[in-house]
Amino acid sequence: MIGSARGLVHKAAIGLAALAVCGTAVAQDSDDNHVMFILDASNSMWGQVDGRAKIEIAKEVLANQFAALPDGTQAGLIAYGHRFARELNECTDMELVGGYGNYAASDVQDMLDYIVPKGQTPIAATLEEAVAWATVDSNNEPVSSPTVVLITDGVESCSGDPCAAAAALADAGVNTTLHVVGFDLSAEQSAEVQCIAENGGGRYLDASDSAGLDEALKQVGIEIVQAEIVPEPEPEPEPAPPAEPVRQSVYVENFDGASFVENWTVKNEALDSYIVEAGELLAINTAIGGFDVEDTRNLFTLDSPLPDGDWDAEVTFTTEFKTGRDRFQFGLWADAENSLGGTLWTERASGSLLNACSFIALSNAKQSGGEATVFDLPVRGAVNTGCGNRGSGFDYEASVEALTGTPLTMTLHKRGRAYHISANLGELDEHDEPVIYETEPLTSLRAPGPLAFAVGKWEDAQGEVAVMVDKVEIFTVPQ
DSSP states (O other): OOOGGGOOOOOOSSOOGGGGGSOSEEEOOSTTOEEEEEEEOSGGGGSEETTEEHHHHHHHHHHHHHHHSOTTOEEEEEEESSSSOGGGTOSOOEEEEEEEEOOOHHHHHHHHHHOOOOSOOOHHHHHHHHHHHHSBOTTSOBOSSOEEEEEESSOOOSSOOHHHHHHHHHHHSTTOEEEEEEESOOHHHHHHHHHHHHHTEEEEEEEOSHHHHHHHHHHHHHHHHHHHEEEOOOOOOOOOOOOOOOOEEEEEEOSSSTHHHHHEEEETOOGGGEEEETTEEEEEEOSBOSTTSTTOSSEEEEOSOOOSSSEEEEEEEEEEOOSSSEEEEEEEEEETTEEEEEEEEEEOOOGGGHHHHOEEEEEEEEEETTEEEEEEEEEEEOTTTTSSSSOTTOOHHHHHHHHBTOOEEEEEEEETTEEEEEEEEEEEOTTSOEEEEEOOOEEOSSOOSSEEEEEEESSOOSSOEEEEEEEEEEEEOOO
16 A cells, blocks of 8 residues: 555646646646545456456556646545455455655556455445545645545445435535546446436546546546636736826916906016907017016016915916017016026027927026026927937928917926926827926925016017917915
8 A cells, every 4th residue: 555655746747638728727836736536446447448458547547647637736546446356245445545645657656556456346435434535634634625536437336325425525525526437337327326426516427438538537637627726817907107186276367357457467567568358368579588588578477375385387378479589488487587487489490400400399497596497398399409410300380380379288387396397289199188298397495486477589589479378277286
């Protein structure tokens, strides 16, 4: 007799054919998987099928099944009818040939060679003994979900009740399953043993020859593998991007009433160069102007204080850029040497450099005591590329025309002490979503002044710059 102490680690080189039909699943590599085979070794197993003894066929097929079990499966072998001659009518002829273990092929063959058919077919008594053998592992620990596979070529010959014994075995462990393979049974015999599988919670399969027995055990193997596999885990979903804080509007200027007069101051006012009517502010400048220009014409500042904490200040406007040196600025302004905010501006080259060196850009700029820090973001053309290195296909006139009359937005974002600019210039991506341009942030330890906007030329050029401001809105942003 070979006990479970002979179990050696066995890494099978092949898998059950059943694995190929189980889809995207992997065998659970765990000692929690236990399969106990019960082999009929009664005298009738010397009967022949296709010129070979049934016991030889069963041993060959069973050896293949041991080898094909998934890695980590603990398997064992019980035999009955192999120790006493048939004429002795011995009905206690059953034995645990090999307890649960991971057997090497040579050890499986030793167990099978040890079995020589001789005696009766005590199925019921074997199943009663299997209650102990199949539900406890080699360390005498309970096995929660054992699978038992009975291979028999006959029916009960010892007056036992194998159907009742099968039910008792199924009840002995948690989720114990008993499958039965009838090998070369008549129709009457098959009908008699089917209740064993039914009461055991498993399947009954017929096998009439070597190929049939192999196929039947493979079908049972599907049940074994399905009981032991776990689906491949679904890939972890990509973490959702942090939700944008919900903004709350705290100030809106629509330029359609007395609010503008009450809440805004116009520095260096030139009444002939701006007007507020019909819900918009139209400002025109023919001179150099902007946050960094002393006495710039019509610089609009908000008298109301900005909220504490984080906030967004957004301006909606349309442009008429005509000079090639145009700019519209929106941000915080104290004086010509202290400001911070965004600028939408243009540069139009001349002659052969028109397309190579012209551009439209968005900037985030800070003036602190007259010292400038600027982040330029090209949105059209070849800004800061050395002229001619790129952008030769850029059509400046067409790009400026596309901006003209298109509702645009520029937003100054304050996050802690960092400020950055974003702009929607009316473009859509391939999904019909707005294209948003965003600059690098700049740090300011304190706000340099109130909210303001200005229009003008950044360098002398012919023509005038015009901007129509539709709305200014301020939002608080929870941290």
